[in-house]
Amino acid sequence: MSLSSPPGPPGKRVAPLADGYRETPLWWDDTTFPTVEESPLPGTADVVVVGAGFTGLAAAARLASHGKHVIVVDAGALGEGASGRNAGMVHAGVRRDLAFLERKYGDAGRALHHASVEAYAFVAKTAATAAPDAMYAQTGWLHLAHRRSRMKGLRREEAERRQRLGESTVMLEQAALESEAPCRGFYGGMLTDNGASIHPARYLAGLARLSITNGAAVHPHTRVRSIESLGTGSRVHTSHGDITAGDVLVATNGYTDAAAPWARRRIIPIGSYIIATEPLGDARAAGVSPQHRMMSDTRNFLHYWRLSPDGRLLFGGRTSFAPVSVQTARDRLYSAMIGIYPQLAGVRVSHAWTGNVGFTFDQLPHLTRSDGVTYAMGYCGSGIALGSWMGTLAGEWIARGARPAFSDLRFPRLPFYRGHPWFLPLVGVYYSWLDRL
Numbered sequence: 409m410s411l412s413s414p415p416g417p418p419g420k421r422v423a424p425l426a427d428g429y430r431e432t433p434l435w436w437d438d439t440t441f442p443t444v445e446e447s448p449l450p451g452t453a454d455v456v457v458v459g460a461g462f463t464g465l466a467a468a469a470r471l472a473s474h475g476k477h478v479i480v481v482d483a484g485a486l487g488e489g490a491s492g493r494n495a496g497m498v499h500a501g502v503r504r505d506l507a508f509l510e511r512k513y514g515d516a517g518r519a520l521h522h523a524s525v526e527a528y529a530f531v532a533k534t535a536a537t538a539a540p541d542a543m544y545a546q547t548g549w550l551h552l553a554h555r556r557s558r559m560k561g562l563r564r565e566e567a568e569r570r571q572r573l574g575e576s577t578v579m580l581e582q583a584a585l586e587s588e589a590p591c592r593g594f595y596g597g598m599l600t601d602n603g604a605s606i607h608p609a610r611y612l613a614g615l616a617r618l619s620i621t622n623g624a625a626v627h628p629h630t631r632v633r634s635i636e637s638l639g640t641g642s643r644v645h646t647s648h649g650d651i652t653a654g655d656v657l658v659a660t661n662g663y664t665d666a667a668a669p670w671a672r673r674r675i676i677p678i679g680s681y682i683i684a685t686e687p688l689g690d691a692r693a694a695g696v697s698p699q700h701r702m703m704s705d706t707r708n709f710l711h712y713w714r715l716s717p718d719g720r721l722l723f724g725g726r727t728s729f730a731p732v733s734v735q736t737a738r739d740r741l742y743s744a745m746i747g748i749y750p751q752l753a754g755v756r757v758s759h760a761w762t763g764n765v766g767f768t769f770d771q772l773p774h775l776t777r778s779d780g781v782t783y784a785m786g787y788c789g790s791g792i793a794l795g796s797w798m799g800t801l802a803g804e805w806i807a808r809g810a811r812p813a814f815s816d817l818r819f820p821r822l823p824f825y826r827g828h829p830w831f832l833p834l835v836g837v838y839y840s841w842l843d844r845l
């Protein structure tokens with residue numbers, strides 16, 4: 409495969425669909441979530457956790473292990489939030505590097521960075537004990553430059569990761585990509601051991617089992633309508649009755665709704681989309697990703713991809729900052745995938761789906777408290793590790809008063825923003841201009 413000629417904009421293609429094609433996450437096909445008996449909500453609890461994704465369930469597991477009476481409520485079924493919909497690419501770090509965090513936030517910034525490193529290790533440990541069927545594998549991560557101009561930034565990042573953070577990291581020039589990513593359109597990349605693959609829904613099911621075993625009660629299909637402050641504690645009004653609780657943790661990330669208006673003004677939900685191909689077979693899979701790396705590119709409209717455990721290519725991206733249908737996004741992703749891997753032309757798509765990523769105005773995650781309610785969210789697309797660990801830290805804070813050093817970082821908002829991101833199409837125009845530079 410020639411590496412020297414980046415493709416022009418991929419032509420528009422309509423994705424060929426496999427028999428049994430469906431618009432639900434691939435992961436749901438082979439995950440069994442614990443069955444939870446329908447039972448009436450108790451009137452009181454030590455802690456109510458709103459949201460049963462990685463954040464909420466990791467928090468519940470930790471809180472219950474400290475003997476707290478914990479109720480987890482979720483508006484949907486287990487796995488319906490982003491935690492059951494993501495690409496299963498685990499990485500450490502936040503979107504700002506350590507130098508930036510130190511300069512801007514001092515000790516709190518350093519603490520946030522360290523938390524993000526601990527978060528990565530936490531997933532490996534937790535998956536091994538609570539979800540061995542989630543097939544966690546330390547595969548490494550390859551970040552590819554879609555423009556020659558992006559190599560400079562990648563080189564800087566590579567040096568920082570290697571020298572300051574002790575990661576095993578190397579820069580690959582274009583000619584060296586063949587053995588790693590036999591695909592078109594990239595000028596080189598940064599390869600780091602700091603990347604892993606996981607089956608996210610099975611990992612989530614493992615966290616659910618762990619929290620239930622530790623003593624938490626999980627109530628799916630229970631929507632919180634509002635949270636009323638009582639001065640000491642809160643009353644949580646849900647679709648199935650009210651619960652009075654000493655503490656409330658809001659862990660709703662990209663699905664935050666009017667029940668949590670304080671968070672809604674600070675979280676920007678952005679749709680991300682994924683397609684999965686039919687199984688490629690060993691030879692073709694090896695021709696796509698010989699080392700089974702997690703891969704992404706340097707676009708703002710980024711693409712990310714990996715092989716699934718059964719040898720499909722999972723290919724995801726943002727496709728647009730304006731909401732689009734799954735069918736439109738699927739065809740755009742297919743075109744982009746064929747632009748990168750022309751050898752896959754004609755391979756059929758078996759699954760296409762979408763989910764909400766929770767972004768923040770400072771591109772940082774936040775674990776903080778306002779009006780007696782604790783909030784953990786804003787992982788900007790890296791919530792497998794960050795969500796699991798922020799949830800755990802939230803549990804420690806609520807149960808034992810262990811306040812994280814970064815919890816008083818300001819959680820910024822935009823004036824007049826109330827949860828409907830009217831500005832995203834404009835941001836999209838700006839980002840696609842940047843992507844061409």
Ligand SMILES: Cc1cc2nc3c(=O)[nH]c(=O)nc-3n(C[C@H](O)[C@H](O)[C@H](O)COP(=O)(O)OP(=O)(O)OC[C@H]3O[C@@H](n4cnc5c(N)ncnc54)[C@H](O)[C@@H]3O)c2cc1C
Pocket residue numbers: 458459460461462463464481482483484488489490491492493494495496497498499630631632633659660661662663664665667680681682724762763764765766784785787788789790791792793795
């Ligand atoms: C397509 C896609 C691909 C992604 N890929 C990756 C990846 O490869 N690696 C990575 O690290 N991250 C990835 N992410 C991000 C990651 O999935 C999220 O950051 C993470 O799952 C967030 O977990 P959470 O528990 O905070 O929120 P969620 O898992 O989104 O859970 C929030 C829950 O809150 C519930 N909720 C909301 N409002 C209410 C209410 N009023 N009452 C009751 N319940 C409520 C929702 O029903 C939902 O279940 C991806 C996200 C998407 C959408």
